[in-house]
Amino acid sequence: MALLQISNLHANADEKEILKGISLTVNAGEVHAIMGPNGSGKSTLAQVLAGHPAYDVTAGSAMLDGEDLLDMEAEERAWAGVFLAFQYPVEIPGVTNAYFLRMAYNEIRKARGLEELDPMDFLDLLEEKLKVVEWGPEIMERAVNFGFSGGEKKRNEILQMAVLEPKLAILDETDSGLDIDALRIVADGVNKLRSPDRAIILVTHYQRLLDYIVPDFVHVLAGGKIIKSGGKELAHELEAKGYEWLTGITEGAAV
């Protein structure tokens, strides 16, 4: 059974159809890149899978391990093993990173019938996970994303992913706004988290990220549909020819 099975998925935002029939199969251990011009529906797909309430699914299905994902609340999807790394991570003033992360970790443990970790044991776990994004413990005492630089916010998302150990990680434009050093750290982090029982979906506009995180499959999304799928070489072809090659529309005009 596929880890994620999306069939003919349609979704609206404010009555306007954004996803117009997406079908995609993702197996455990695979990395899929979803590329496409601005406004093609890439981020919408990521948000719909994570359960953002601003979107209405009008047709189709998305199954995770045979369970109906679309029937679940966002938090239930997290408990089931879905993780969305946000394009714009949200700030929560007054709540420390350590507290937030431990709460998230324990909520997920609780939902799975596992024992909660006390703060001391959690600190030990955290120490290991911080290495994934090359961070020291200081970051944990700062408020969640509050006053973080763009790069720090993205690193924080990957840290959360490392701690929460999802089955399915969806990275929404994780490369946007990163300088080359931050991009390397984030990409290295993701590579360390690749595993045979985890699938990763990379949503990105640019091929650049795929030089660091090499995908197994590349899909091109345009106008709310997947118009072409292929191996990693498809990304290079896109880089050389531009999205216009597939969409027939000049970049920017598609928005």
Added chain:
Amino acid sequence: MSTEMEALVNREYKHGWVTDIEQDTMPPGLSEETVRFISAKKNEPQWLLDWRLKAFRRWLEMTEPTWPNVHYKPIDYQAIAYFSAPKTAKPLGSLDEVDPKLLATYEKLGIPLNEQKLLAGVAVDAIFDSVSVGTTFKAALAKEGVIFCSFGEAVQEHPELVQKYLGSVVPASDNYFAALNSAVFSDGSFVYIPKGVRCPMELSTYFRINAANTGQFERTLIVAEEGAYVSYLEGCTAPKRDENQLHAAVVELVALDDATIKYSTVQNWYAGDENGVGGIYNFVTKRGKAGARAKISWTQVETGSAITWKYPSVILQGDDSIGEFYSVAVVNGMQQADTGTKMIHIGRNTKSTIVSKGISAGRGQNSYRGQVKILPKAHGARNYTQCDSMLIGNACGAHTFPYIDVQNSSSDVEHEASTSKIGEDQIFYCKARGLNTEHAISVIVNGFCKEVFRELPMEFAIEAQKLLGVSLEGSVG
């Protein structure tokens, strides 16, 4: 907002029940006779009756303030009963003599008056309508010379202290509601910490309104002599009733040179229903006077009441004295709050800090009103004010009314203000990490209030966090 959030229903106000106990309640109405009756009932000395009558005559000449940003129908002062006491109450008796029904009432509120069951380190005075029904740990405190008793008892046992300090911070004619309180106040707590003594435990008063159609007019007086320290907490609840009930209290704090008084409130009076029917009118005057190097710190978490009107203030009279005000005020449903503080800098190098966190949800209206006044002789005075508002939903309001009056050019006054809105994105972010909606709101709001909560004693901070969660349930819609 999405339906899942709308679907969250308001939890019932859990303190809304009534104790079935025979009460001695005076018929409604207010006149000199009422004042005389209360004074006689409490067996007061002549000077106190005279003080009350003077306040009453002043009150008759005063008019109810209209400047607060709150709206309510005129109060009929003749329709209120001004005194109500459980028939079995023995104000001067020991705890063993307290009516079991009253003990059970406080037990149910989570305030067991049995000393064995109490949290070690917290002494409690329990006020039920117009009288104190018992004070715990009195003997232990007496060893240190600390007096902690009901106001009525203090009038009998320590009249010289009461006479010396009553009205010394809030004069009887200070304002309309303070004058009314001065005329008809029934009971409250009295605290006296002798020179150089650090009070060995937290002191707390728990106020409970039970009787219908009755006003509660308590009077609290705390005196800390030179170099003394005390931390005092108050909590309040009331039954759910369809009519509004008036609660007009006065709290006076006297911190002599080098003394510290820390006063914390968790106010959870009944707020009325979602249509604004019923609830307490919480019209309260709280003020402290600080001597040289003394410190007065107010911390309040205001989640209840239909209307809140209160400005815990500090008169910074002595040089190098410090005043602090940390506040979280929450309005939900149809609640209205107009609250803040006054910091009056008189002495040199006086310092004040104001941190106000207003949370508005439902159709609630929340106003911060604060005055910082630096008098001409207050050289080197400093004030820092931070005033943050958070809005939940689209039907509520947040307002800020800062008054800054600086008459000394060597002073330094800073004011910062912000308004934010809990967005769907913030909640979604938490949900995507495995927190449910209620939990998400609670985390976000508690983060917002952190600077205030950390000023509360530990047990109170936990209570306040829980209370905030309950008050805001169903608020996102």
